[in-house]
Amino acid sequence: MAQLIKYWNTLKGSYWFIPTVMSIMAALLSFALTAIDSRIGAAWVTNIPWIYSIQAEGARGLLTTVAGSMIGVAGVTFSITIAALSYTTSTLGPRLLTNFMHDRGNQITLGTFVSTFVYCLLLLRVVQAGHEGSAAFVPHLSLLFAVGMAVASLAVLIYFIHHITESLHVSNVVANVASELDGAIDEYQRRVEADRDKPPANLPADFAEQAVAVRADGDGYIQNLIFGSLVRQAATHDLVLRIERSPGDFVAAGQTLLWAWPAARVDDDVTSGLIDAYAWGRQRTQSQDVFFLVNELVEIAARALSPGINDPYTAMGCLDWLSVAINRVARDDISSRHGFDSDDKLRVWARGFDFAALVSAVFDQLRAYFAGDRNAAVHMFKRIGDSGEFLRNADQRKLMQAQAEALYEAAGEAMTSALDRTAVEQAYRRALRLLAQRNAV
Secondary structure (H helix, E strand, C coil): CHHHHHHHHEEEEHHCCCHHHHHHHHHHHHHHHHHHHHHHHCCCHCCCCCCCCCCCCHHHHHHHHHHHHHHHHHHHHHHHHHHHHHHHHHHHHHHHHHHHCHHHHHHHHHHHHHHHHHHHHHHCCEEEECCCCCCEEEHHHHHHHHHHHHHHHHHHHHHHHHHHHHCCHHHHHHHHHHHHHHHHHHHHHHHHHHHHCCCCCCCCHHHHHHHHEECCCCCCCEEEEHHHHHHHEEEEEEECCECCCCCCCCHHHHHHHHEEECHHHHCCCHHHHHHHCCEEECCCCCCCCCHHHHHHHHHHHHHHHHCCCCCHHHHHHHHHHHHHHHHHHHCCCCCCCEECCCCCEEEECCCCHHHHHHHHHHHHHHHHHHHCHHHHHHHHHHHHHHHHCCCHHHHHHHHHHHHHHHHHHHHHHHHHCCHHHHHHHHHHHHHHHHHHHHHCC
């Protein structure tokens, strides 16, 4: 089942899926309208003044012109998309290729042009001039739709030029990834909330001695995990599972995916069923993997502060959006997710992502880059200090204070100007003061 979900996500997220569906719909529409035209005839055209009657040769010329124009524009659209992807790969990072390939605007644009081409091409086959023994047939209603699709394609072309320009703006790229990150946290939080009123998730006392490892039978990044399937199988066979590998982790054949307790109830069929709840592939995906999106923003920020690009303001923008996620996780108490059966008995114990893990993924990875730039370092201190308003307990505050101290130490060694060191120290003191003030409230 996990493999099927993986294939479906890959299919619907591919660049060609929507254009293919639209082309099939256009083909079916051409058959349907041709059948209607053959039934109603051409007499109705004379009763509508704004529709002009057209002969077979004119109809063929119209359809040929529209079809040829559409396939040409589709080629130009594809070329522009490839150029955008090349820019994204070289400037913002190769992992953002997936975001552009999944962009619905680009897919619908290509689908509109290709489907118009397919519609006109299939319609050409039914246009007939009058000959001996055969009557002329000009599908006026179908031609009317062809003209409408050509006008719609022109509107889509104008939209595409605007859309591709907007999508290449780095601020929009960062904001779009941040929006997807917020949606991933939403999805995770919904699952956690369902178990909020469950009893404590305590593993059996002899779990370490009696559990058996369930190992991967392939290599790759875990892309999907059907958590509900694990819960159901554990309840059916009266097992308790502890997940060791989650979506986003890389596994090698023979590596432990999870531990199942007790070992006496785990046979080959049970093992196979548990492994089937996982699906892995060649690359990480954002499906069920919050840190994949975090790492995308981290990569943009790190590249922006590289000597070849030297764009601290883009890096600061990435940190702003990452801080939104950190503040939300701190405020909303998103904890680990566990699975219980209908009797509220623990069936699956799983590590989730929490505040400490998210803070480490952001600040520990970016510290080395931000510490070397005066503006970026001061901005990171500001984000650390502002987070104090959202922290709920002393442990979270100690963690943020530790991050401020680590950044202060790294930035102090990197700054060569006394004026820069003074600015960094002032920002550091302000961050600690804000954290302390929030703690006193």
